[in-house]
Amino acid sequence: MYTKLKNELKESIEESLAKQRITLDDEITFEEPPNPEMGDISTNVAFTLAQKLKKSPVEIAENIKQHIRLPLYFKKVETKGPYINFFINYTLFATKMVNYIDQNYGELPEKEQRILLEHTSANPNGPLHVGHLRNSILGDSLKRILQHAGYKVEAQYYVNDMGRQIAIIVWGMNKFNLKLDDDKKPDHAIGEVYFQANQKLEETPEYNKEIDDILYEYEQGENARLIDAFEKVVEYCIDGIKSTLKDLNIKMNLFKWESTFLRNGGVANVLEKLQPFTIQKDILYLPLEKYGIDKELVLRRSNGTSLYVTRDLAYHQYKTKNSDISLDILGADHKLAAKQLSIALDLSDNRPPEVVFYEFIDLPEGSMSTRRGVFISVDEFIEESIQHAKDEILRRDLDLTEKQVDEVARIIGIGSIRFYINQISPEKPITFKWEEALSFERGCASIQYAHARACKLLSKVDNYDEYEEVICDYELDDEEKELIKELSRFTEIIRQSAEERRVHHLAEYTLSLSKAFNKFYKSQQVIGSEHEKLRIKLVDASRITLKNSLKLLGIKAPQFM
The missing domain is CATH 3.40.50.620 (HUPs)
Incomplete structure (x- = not known):
């Protein structure tokens, strides 16, 4: 969905330039401003046109703004010097996103190409x-x-x-x-x-x-x-x-x-x-x-x-x-x-x-040569990771039964291995550190915990999955806006990861999404609030996207932690 927003902006800018009989030789690029007060999406296209038009980028940006037709999910456009900044209409966009996300979210159209992956x-x-x-x-x-x-x-x-x-x-x-x-x-x-x-x-x-x-x-x-x-x-x-x-x-x-x-x-x-x-x-x-x-x-x-x-x-x-x-x-x-x-x-x-x-x-353990019989097997590594996870769960006193501790420790232990490896670009070497891999603040466990939080909250709501289409009729808080924007990026991340053959894009996104959800969870009342239905749908959309993201990384998403 986020890609669609940028594509619509691109078309609007091209229409604005066409009205002024200006052709663009380079691709229009977008970025996120460093401060939300400066907008949600920004472009420096005026810079690329300055030399060609023999005008200042500030003047060009203002001219583009004057002739632009804003797409549906945007409420306004502003210029800040040479930059053109676009502001999303979050009441419309939130309505679209929470009703759009379902179990198949992120799937792209079927392709004819067959890949044999060894x-x-x-x-x-x-x-x-x-x-x-x-x-x-x-x-x-x-x-x-x-x-x-x-x-x-x-x-x-x-x-x-x-x-x-x-x-x-x-x-x-x-x-x-x-x-x-x-x-x-x-x-x-x-x-x-x-x-x-x-x-x-x-x-x-x-x-x-x-x-x-x-x-x-x-x-x-x-x-x-x-x-x-x-x-x-x-x-x-x-x-x-x-x-x-x-x-x-x-x-x-x-x-x-x-x-x-x-x-x-x-x-x-x-x-x-x-x-x-x-x-x-x-x-x-x-x-x-x-x-x-x-x-x-x-x-x-x-x-x-x-x-x-x-x-x-x-x-x-x-x-x-x-x-x-x-x-x-x-x-x-x-x-x-x-x-x-x-x-x-x-x-x-x-x-x-x-x-x-x-x-x-x-690994600090050293050699892994099967010929000399000195190596660390994956089986040993898995068991050690599960034990580390179990120790951390017991230390945190998460109020789980002994059976639940064993179940969650295995999910976290194996998930931490997969996520720690997936989150780093393949061109970079990895030094595996247990304290980072099993971190409940910044590792895979933090993502799994976010998913478990969403499941626990939804378990208190009857038939939330049968809600008819909900409408956002209020100005969202910053935490809600950030979460909506993160959710909208999922399909774009799938496309990028697939095209570039790089898994770490998805791992980084999943961690970013979990952080956005945790901020929302801590700052916003859901059950009992005047905006309960929309926020419940937002929690469910987050649960689905977190689960789908983890599944694509080969990691299980626990319902309790």
Whole structure:
């Protein structure tokens, strides 16, 4: 709705200029004045016209004002020097907003474009660790936002079942009879075996030849027992990873196995397309010097086996055929590999993916290497967050039963992880701090608390959802105006987040909305006031928008706290 207001102002300014036979070369931009007394929306379009018209911006602004036709939801326009300031008619605008917002608020028209979004795709050689968190949470939140923005989105996890790590696990179980601990979560049990097998390799490096032989044999696809062993290890680990993703409110549409593209001819097909550009020596590689990359892209080893990148090219060829947009979530350390992949895809007449790169999460606990067995698993991180949340709830004495404390602690704990990661632009590194993540004043808990407050207030009102259209017939207070304006921005934020592929815009908005609601809640009487019906509708509109915002961030909105 806020976007509509600005678009209507843009049309009015263009009409005003047309009346004066003035053409505008640049786009009209708007901003919010620093002080509400200066208006709700402002433009400096007079500045952009000053040089062209050889007049002062002050004079131009006044001329635009004199010829302007104010759109419906505005009550007046003023100039302040070169700025043109517009004032919203909040009695009309509030009436529109509180009756307009429903459960589907923020949804954009359906689009024909299909997006195949790949995220997480961690090697199935152990549990997800904290280093994977940002990939998973950004990917899942972006999927939700894109779907709300009208896109058809499929989220896929690319399963690296042909990697050296899996061969090491199979080798260790066969050669040294390493056992999976049935008392441990499957992915943790796999990770323990991987660690033990790596210790054997470090003690006797000559064993690496045996790993190479196993990989070669697995790729040939003729040893049924070996294929079965690989598949059992991967499936067992993926079962554990799925459980962790479920705890984070993440659901994949498809787990796509890497070996699929070797067995179905996809690898052979993409290598055939690249053949005119490759060089065969001891290895098969794609030279990239002419593209400004010194490092060649190796596509096949000397023994004829493929590499991860070869299978990845075939996977992206599959994405080209099965979507309109390929979207990958990758760590910043993959920039070179992504550039190499994009060049190879271009040369093979396939579509390079869009990539959202992210920086890493820093924790004081240190290393997260699964190979050395020293890492912080996501499962441990979740449990620690829930415990921190529980401690904070008990400290605040929120008058909850023991069962409610456990329920709310889990919602807050997981929500705090997702929100803390989502609120920071992916280009910036994150240093995770519990006191900030779990803050009831400025973290996710403050947003969830605002939603719970709205639910509690509405629980005291009978059949509020059956109210017929209400009309605002009084001059709103500043807190009401601020809340109405924040509510009106939701759809614009969804559009921006989807178009820019940036989740943090929505996270920042959600926090801003909760602050506006809390200010309104503390300053305005709702039940029993002379403006009760409109304010109840305003509370409900806030509840809906907060809930929708949190849902798109993958966070549950509790009804009590």
